Amino acid sequence: MRMRTCVSSMAAGSSMEWLKSVKGVILDMCGVLYDSGEGGGQAIHGSIEAVKRLMDSGLIVRFCTNETQNTREKFVQKLRAMGFDISVSHVFSPAPALVRILRERRLRPHLLVHDDLMPEFDDVDTSSPNCVVIGDAADKFSYQNLNEAFRVLIGLEKPLLFSLGQGRYYKETDGLKLDVGVFMKALEYACDVQAEVVGKPSADFFQTVLNDMSLQPHEAVMIGDDLLNDVGGAQRCGMKGIQVRTGKYRPSDEKHPSVRADGYVDDLAAATDAILTNH
Amino acid sequence: MRMRTCVSSMAAGSSMEWLKSVKGVILDMCGVLYDSGEGGGQAIHGSIEAVKRLMDSGLIVRFCTNETQNTREKFVQKLRAMGFDISVSHVFSPAPALVRILRERRLRPHLLVHDDLMPEFDDVDTSSPNCVVIGDAADKFSYQNLNEAFRVLIGLEKPLLFSLGQGRYYKETDGLKLDVGVFMKALEYACDVQAEVVGKPSADFFQTVLNDMSLQPHEAVMIGDDLLNDVGGAQRCGMKGIQVRTGKYRPSDEKHPSVRADGYVDDLAAATDAILTNH
Structure with missing residues (x-):
């Protein structure tokens, strides 16, 4: 049929x-x-x-x-x-692809990503950040966390922002949820930069x-x-x-x-x- | 001199x-x-x-x-x-100007504004909202509040968003702070609309x-x-x-x-x- x-x-x-x-x-x-x-x-x-x-x-x-709300391993499980x-x-998911980019370009990210995605960055140096990475952080997109990411970004000589995807929203059982792209646009406007989208x-x-x-x-x-x-x-x-x-x-x-x-x-x-x- | x-x-x-x-x-x-x-x-x-x-x-x-973090009265005080x-x-400040617009166009807003600005809207009907208003809500720009405003907006037949200003950021004694324009851009992207800026x-x-x-x-x-x-x-x-x-x-x-x-x-x-x- x-x-x-x-x-x-x-x-x-x-x-x-x-x-x-x-x-x-x-x-x-x-x-x-x-x-x-x-x-x-x-x-x-x-x-x-x-x-x-x-x-x-x-x-x-x-x-x-x-x-980007889970490590690749947990997701496949x-x-x-x-x-x-x-x-x-x-x-193939954005976080491992980004980790390769960070390594190749010797970048140290400030991370604003979901807690469950953090293990993907276990081997990444996050001291003295020289770029900002955002993923679908959901509830972690508080004013304070967003402001912190903004301050890192605007403090860089050449602000560099990576976004794990650029989705507007997605549907969950309890309704629509804002996706990472929305916060990418917010930080892009704040710092007058264009994000590099990975994914x-x-x-x-x-x-x-x-x-x-x-x-x-x-x-x-x-x-x-x-x-x-x-x-x-x-x-x-x-x-x-x-x-x-x-x-x-x-x-x-x-x-x-x-x-x-x-x-x-x-x-x-x-x-x-x-x-x-x-x- | x-x-x-x-x-x-x-x-x-x-x-x-x-x-x-x-x-x-x-x-x-x-x-x-x-x-x-x-x-x-x-x-x-x-x-x-x-x-x-x-x-x-x-x-x-x-x-x-x-x-927009205070009523006009408190601000002048x-x-x-x-x-x-x-x-x-x-x-002349944005909130009283917006209240006139809401009255003229018979609009009922969903408000995402600073708590100290709320008295400006005391006489405004906010039941069954048919538009969304954002001001410099600062810490109130949580993921949950932003998502709530988004759901109201995307649920409207013709999404209508008002923003009290469109600033990127401002400086306070403890550093730079994200301003309302950043969240305006976020909601604009989420719903594919252009906000009406008041102020x-x-x-x-x-x-x-x-x-x-x-x-x-x-x-x-x-x-x-x-x-x-x-x-x-x-x-x-x-x-x-x-x-x-x-x-x-x-x-x-x-x-x-x-x-x-x-x-x-x-x-x-x-x-x-x-x-x-x-x-």
Whole structure:
């Protein structure tokens, strides 16, 4: 039945013959594999099986998330508990990518991130900070903490701000929550700087995943529920992008004035059907 | 000695002959009349006498502030205690201006403002809010309060956000503090809206002061320490603008790429000398 729906929406939309040349698949996680919520959330119907089918098909599969409320290890543990057979080394999240950047550029950050993300920075020198890093700190975004980050930033000869993602808001069981991008804009305005975004939709971030897959951009497809950060970001790197109608998807996404996905499908199961049919 | 300094800087800078046609003076308060700090701050040397001389000269004098951490009454009380002979009806601040707008447009605000400003809104209906108002709420800008304001805003059919000023930061005795504009930018990004700014540099706000003075813009001069919000804002309304080298003034202001004051003077006493000499 889902197969039929998928074929029908493919017929109605653009053909996905381009899938023939695809050798690798990058999957967004929240809103594609699972819905967040109480107790960590739950798998989206059919997605556990879909991930398994993609992996068994011989395609190279990687996972790409902007999750910054947890270490990558804890996050993967949660997904494994839901039934997903995922290994930590195949998951790309902003914090480990930022730690590499900090090391390469010999930067010492002032951190305004979620307490549960702190272990990612265990080996990072945070003395005499020469940059500021913000993640989705949620309740830790107090006036005092934000002001402290601002004072570090404005006190630098050349203020340098890193933001782990640039999301506006997300949905939790008790309603909408402000995301890190909102506080990035606040600090950008305060100090008249532009933040360096680490995570989707940064081209560097997608490129790291492609490097790990040993693929050229045109050989990979990104599947996500976020039209701008997943699909648009991947397309700017030369990849194809498919949007699923789960998670934060809204019908208005299909009429977006500047970003158009290479395919719209009902969910990851339908995306997998389309990929394996055309492969 | 100050007189000589003033004449000397006038000679070095542009001539201020245009002051001949000026019938009214609008004074910024913090940074021009007084410096904020512990115990409410202290008068800037010579400013109490300068205000008196301007008033005694027959010029129409009004005061214009973006202060939103206090009611107008409490604020004027503080200035009077410092020695300024100022009456409440001559002081224009954002909150009373906003209350008039809310009444005219029949709006019911969700308020995220300083506790000490709340009495300004005693007569305002805040049930079933159809807009959001933010002021310099300082410590009240917690994640929870900001998220609450965001949820009200995003829940409106047409999100409407008012900001009492748009300052980036200000200086207190214990260091720099984030101002309301930073949180305005945060909510603007979260909801993809543009805030209506009430207070300087809003043209409507300056026009209210001019109406009260019964003057045309070219008949009035604004004196302030903030190049963009005081001088630039007044100039965009057709007024002249003088910047004083006190308060938040920085030498780099005199080389600003887009805003140039009609005169730069050391302080309010020097500005008064120039006005009364040319008048």
